[in-house]
Amino acid sequence: xxxxxxxxxQDWQTLQLQSRNFSTAQVQAALHKTRLALSxxxxxxxxxALPLLPVLAGKAQQLTRQRFGHSVQFYAPLYLSNLCANECxxxxxxxxxxxxxxxxxxxxxxxxxxxxxxxxxxxxxxxxGEHERKVGIDYFFDVLPLIRRYFSxxxxxxxxxxxxxxxxxxxxxxxxxxxxxxxxxxxAYQQYHLKGKKSDIHWRLDAPDRVGQAGIDKIGLGILLxxxxxxxxxxxxxxxxxxxxxxxxxxxxxLSVPRIRPCSGGNEVSNPISDKELIQLICAFRLFAPELxxxxxxxxxxxxxxxxxxxAVTSVSAGSKTQPGGYSxxxxxxxxxxxxxxxxxxxxxxxxxxxxxxxxxKDWDSFLGR
Amino acid sequence: xxHIANKSFSSRLLLGSGKFAHPGIMQQAIQASGCQLVTLxxxxxxxxxxxxxxxxxxxQMNIQLLPNTSGAKTAKEAIFAAELARDALQTNWLKLEIxxxxxxxxxxxxxxxxxxxxxxxxxxxxxxxxxADPVLCKRLEQAGCAAVMPLGxxxxxxxxxxxxxxxxxxxxxxxxxxxxxxxxxxxxxxAAAMELGAAAVLVNTAIASSQNPxxxxxxxxxxxxxxxxxxxxxxAAAHSHAAPSSPLTDFLATL
Numbered sequence: 001x002x003x004x005x006x007x008x009x010q011d012w013q014t015l016q017l018q019s020r021n022f023s024t025a026q027v028q029a030a031l032h033k034t035r036l037a038l039s040x041x042x043x044x045x046x047x048x049a050l051p052l053l054p055v056l057a058g059k060a061q062q063l064t065r066q067r068f069g070h071s072v073q074f075y076a077p078l079y080l081s082n083l084c085a086n087e088c089x090x091x092x093x094x095x096x097x098x099x100x101x102x103x104x105x106x107x108x109x110x111x112x113x114x115x116x117x118x119x120x121x122x123x124x125x126x127x128x129g130e131h132e133r134k135v136g137i138d139y140f141f142d143v144l145p146l147i148r149r150y151f152s153x154x155x156x157x158x159x160x161x162x163x164x165x166x167x168x169x170x171x172x173x174x175x176x177x178x179x180x181x182x183x184x185x186x187x188a189y190q191q192y193h194l195k196g197k198k199s200d201i202h203w204r205l206d207a208p209d210r211v212g213q214a215g216i217d218k219i220g221l222g223i224l225l226x227x228x229x230x231x232x233x234x235x236x237x238x239x240x241x242x243x244x245x246x247x248x249x250x251x252x253x254x255l256s257v258p259r260i261r262p263c264s265g266g267n268e269v270s271n272p273i274s275d276k277e278l279i280q281l282i283c284a285f286r287l288f289a290p291e292l293x294x295x296x297x298x299x300x301x302x303x304x305x306x307x308x309x310x311x312a313v314t315s316v317s318a319g320s321k322t323q324p325g326g327y328s329x330x331x332x333x334x335x336x337x338x339x340x341x342x343x344x345x346x347x348x349x350x351x352x353x354x355x356x357x358x359x360x361x362k363d364w365d366s367f368l369g370r
Numbered sequence: 371x372x373h374i375a376n377k378s379f380s381s382r383l384l385l386g387s388g389k390f391a392h393p394g395i396m397q398q399a400i401q402a403s404g405c406q407l408v409t410l411x412x413x414x415x416x417x418x419x420x421x422x423x424x425x426x427x428x429x430q431m432n433i434q435l436l437p438n439t440s441g442a443k444t445a446k447e448a449i450f451a452a453e454l455a456r457d458a459l460q461t462n463w464l465k466l467e468i469x470x471x472x473x474x475x476x477x478x479x480x481x482x483x484x485x486x487x488x489x490x491x492x493x494x495x496x497x498x499x500x501x502a503d504p505v506l507c508k509r510l511e512q513a514g515c516a517a518v519m520p521l522g523x524x525x526x527x528x529x530x531x532x533x534x535x536x537x538x539x540x541x542x543x544x545x546x547x548x549x550x551x552x553x554x555x556x557x558x559x560x561a562a563a564m565e566l567g568a569a570a571v572l573v574n575t576a577i578a579s580s581q582n583p584x585x586x587x588x589x590x591x592x593x594x595x596x597x598x599x600x601x602x603x604x605x606a607a608a609h610s611h612a613a614p615s616s617p618l619t620d621f622l623a624t625l
Contacts, residue, residue, distance in 0.1 A: 065579045067526055069389020245473065250443060252472040291473045356391040365413050367450045368441045
C-alpha cells in the first residue's frame with residue numbers, strides 16, 4: 001500500500017481529537033519505553049506531556065548524545081532562484097508577490113559558492129522556488145556539476161521531481177532531497193496552496209517515495225508549523241517516516257520543523273505553536289526515532305537555538321541568506337522569509353563549543369552514495 | 371602483546387574518535403586509556419587543508435591511525451575510500467565498515483567480504499567490522515584479513531555482549547585476532563569480552579558520551595587488562611550448586 005493510500009484512510013478530525021486525549025500515566029509509560037509505538041508518540045505530543053517536559057527533554061538529550069555524540073553538523077542554504085509558479089498564501093516567493101525575480105547563472109553561482117566556503121561552510125542546501133519551465137531539471141543538470149566541486153555534501157530543496165530525474169540528480173552528486181509536506185491536512189493544504197503544481201497534494205505526498213526509489217542517500221521530511229494543528233501534522237509525519245523507513249531501509253531521514261516567519265506576503269499565523277510546544281515536538285521525535293537527524297534553521301532566534309540545539313538537534317544552518325545572490329552577488333534583494341539568528345557560522349560554532357558540543361563542518365564525501 | 375599483521379601493541383583497547391565534545395578531551399581520553407590504535411572516519415577529514423580539527427590532534431600523538439570507511443554502503447565505495455585514506459594518511463591499515471542500514475548501522479556481510487577480498491589484494495591491512503557470524507568471520511580470515519571485528523551489539527547501543535554465544539564460537543575458531551567492536555557500554559562488558567578470549571575491544575560511545583570521558587577511558591583500560599589477565603589465568607567453571615572451599619576430601623582419603 002502506498003503512503004498516499006494509507007494517508008487517505010486517515011480522518012484528520014478523529015486524529016486531532018485523539019491527540020489531546022492522553023493521561024499523565026500514558027505519558028509516563030511512553031517515557032519509560034525504549035521502543036515507542038505511534039500511540040506513545042501521540043502521548044508525548046499531547047498536552048498531558050507538557051508538565052513532564054523536563055523529563056522528556058532529559059531523555060531526548062541522553063538519546064541524542066548516545067547516538068550522535070557531541071557532534072552538530074553545519075550547513076548553509078544557497079538560494080539559486082526565487083522564480084515560482086505556485087501561489088502559496090504564506091510564502092514571499094509566491095507568483096503574485098511583487099518581488100524582483102532572479103535566477104543565478106554559472107558565474108554568479110560560483111561567486112556565491114566561494115562566499116559560502118569563505119564562511120567555513122562545506123555542506124550546502126540548494127534552494128529554489130518551484131518553476132518547472134525556467135528552473136527545472138535542465139537547470140539543475142547544468143549547475144550541479146559546478147556546485148559539486150565546492151562542497152562535500154549537496155542537499156536539494158526544490159519542486160518534487162520524477163523518479164528518473166532524481167536518479168540522474170543522484171549521479172550528478174545530490175546527497176539528500178528535502179520534501180516538506182507543509183501540512184498533511186488535505187483541506188488546509190488546498191486553502192494555502194492556491195495555484196501551480198504545488199496544489200496537487202498527491203504529487204507532493206508521493207515525492208519521498210520517488211527519491212527513495214532513485215536511491216538517494218537522505219530524505220528530509222518536514223511540516224510548516226503554523227498552517228494547521230501541529231500535533232496532528234506531527235503524527236501523520238511520523239506515519240510517513242515509519243512507512244518510508246520500511247520501504248527504503250538504506251535511506252537516512254531528517255526532520256525539519258520550521259515555524260512560519262514573517263515574509264513580504266505578510267500573512268497571519270492561524271495555528272501558532274509556542275516555544276515550549278516546539279521543544280516538546282522535537283524531543284518527542286527524538287524518543288520515537290533516535291536515529292532521526294533533526295535540523296533547526298536560522299528562522300529561530302539565537303537564544304532559542306542556544307537552548308534547544310544541545311537537547312536533540314543534529315544539524316544547524318548558520319550565516320544564512322534566503323534570497324538568490326544574498327551572500328555576495330546582490331545582498332540587498334528581498335528574502336523568502338526574514339531570518340532571526342544573524343550570527344556568523346563561526347559565532348554559532350563558538351557558542352556551541354562553549355556548551356560542550358563539537359561543530360562538524362564535513363561528514364561526507366562526493367564519492368559516497370553515487 | 372597484541373599482534374596484528376606486522377605490528378605489536380601493548381594495549382588491547384582500541385578507541386573511536388567520533389562523538390567527543392572537543393578534540394582536547396579526545397586526546398586526554400586516548401592518553402588515559404593507553405590506547406595505541408585509534409580509528410577515524412575518512413569522510414570527516416578535510417583533506418588538503420593544513421589543519422583538520424579531527425586529524426591534527428591525532429597526528430600529534432604516538433598512535434597507529436586506523437582510518438575507517440564509514441558512510442560507504444557498497445564495496446565499491448569502501449575501496450575508493452580506502453585508497454583515498456592510504457594516500458592521505460600514508461597508512462595501509464584500514465578498518466573496513468560497510469553499513470547500508472543507517473538506522474542500526476548493521477554491517478553488510480556480502481559487500482564487506484567482497485571489499486575485503488579486493489583490499490587484501492591491493493595490499494591493505496584489513497580489519498573488517500562484521501556481524502557476529504562464525505562462518506563470515508572464517509571467510510574474512512581466509513580472504514586475508516588481519517583481524518576480524520564482530521559486533522557485541524548494535525553500534526552505540528551500550529547493550530553489551532548480546533551476541534555472546536556466537537562470539538564464543540568465533541573466538542574458538544579464529545586464527546587471527548578477534549576484536550569485539552560495537553555495543554560495549556560499560557567496562558564490565560569489555561572485561562567480559564576479554565574473559566571470553568577476545569584479543570582486544572574497540573570502544574567509542576561509552577567513553578565519548580560519558581560524563582567524564584577521561585576517567586571512563588581509564589576505567590575501560592583497567593577492565594580490558596583485568597579481563598585479559600583472567601582469561602590467561604583460566605576462569606573457574608560455574609556450577610549450579612555450592613561447593614565448599616575447604617573440602618572434606620583430605621579426611622575422606624584417610625578412611
